[in-house]
Amino acid sequence: MAARNTLEAAQYLGVSESYLNQLRVRGDGPTFYKYGRRVSYETNDLDLWKESRRRRSTSEYKKEAA
Template structure:
């Protein structure tokens, strides 16, 4: 089976693309509420498809919808 290697972004580039600080992105990795990532040795990398999936999964229509979703997973 042929697998295609995808382009990846480093943590700094990903943080810039998402408008987050690198520190916030690191905390998201720690708590598991950020985009999926891979480790290549010591390097953290993100696939564009995983970033797109995370953005899509965190899409809301209203602030009340966001609040309901957040309170449900934190108990």
């Protein structure tokens, strides 16, 4: 599995780099590796996170928030 930096991971997921950074700070994003200042994502972890966000309706989101 190829490691991706934050920009590459964001492009892969179809989100902005700043959004991915925010998710990482909040702990809501995909798992990552941190080496000093360098952040790296495995493609498999991106796919797992993306799949965990899959919904059938917007009402599913409200149930989780409660």
